[in-house]
Amino acid sequence: MIALTDQPFEPGDLLSAFAKGRSETGAIATFTGLARAEQGATRILELEAYPGFTEAAIGQIATEAAARFALDDFHIVHRIGKIAPGEAIVFVATAASHRRAAFEACDYLMDYLKSRAPFWKKETGPDGSRWIEPRDQDHADIARWETTKP
Numbered sequence: 001m002i003a004l005t006d007q008p009f010e011p012g013d014l015l016s017a018f019a020k021g022r023s024e025t026g027a028i029a030t031f032t033g034l035a036r037a038e039q040g041a042t043r044i045l046e047l048e049a050y051p052g053f054t055e056a057a058i059g060q061i062a063t064e065a066a067a068r069f070a071l072d073d074f075h076i077v078h079r080i081g082k083i084a085p086g087e088a089i090v091f092v093a094t095a096a097s098h099r100r101a102a103f104e105a106c107d108y109l110m111d112y113l114k115s116r117a118p119f120w121k122k123e124t125g126p127d128g129s130r131w132i133e134p135r136d137q138d139h140a141d142i143a144r145w146e147t148t149k150p
Helices: 011-019 053-068 099-115 136-147
Strands: 002-005 027-034 044-049 071-079 081-083 088-096 119-125 128-132
Touching: 002 053, 011 027, 011 071, 011 088, 027 099, 044 071, 053 071, 053 099, 071 099, 088 099, 099 136
Parallel strands: 002 071
Antiparallel strands: 027 088, 044 081, 044 119, 071 088, 119 128
């Protein structure tokens, strides 16, 4: 399942719902990303997306991750709109037969979401607003998957 929302969400509730009834799943791995205040430099983070297009792009990489890591299931929730420091931005859960696959799939999906998913991010703070681009480390993180075989 993939969802974009402009409303705050509770990662623990999402995990509980995702885990319910999984008697054949051996492992669930999750990641929750939070908006940072950047020592007061960021008062609000704003994410924009194209409805339909962004979900489809995320769906494509999630389908690839499901095949690559033999996932039983996945759940991705990503905030859009204005997000205050301390609020959850993204929740990724992966379910697999074994822990390594669940961990690696979660890491793979987050690397994609951080560097290639079609979101536009803007930070606003006391010195004004600025658009955020992926960092060199974000590109290096995703590049390792291109050279790593499943």
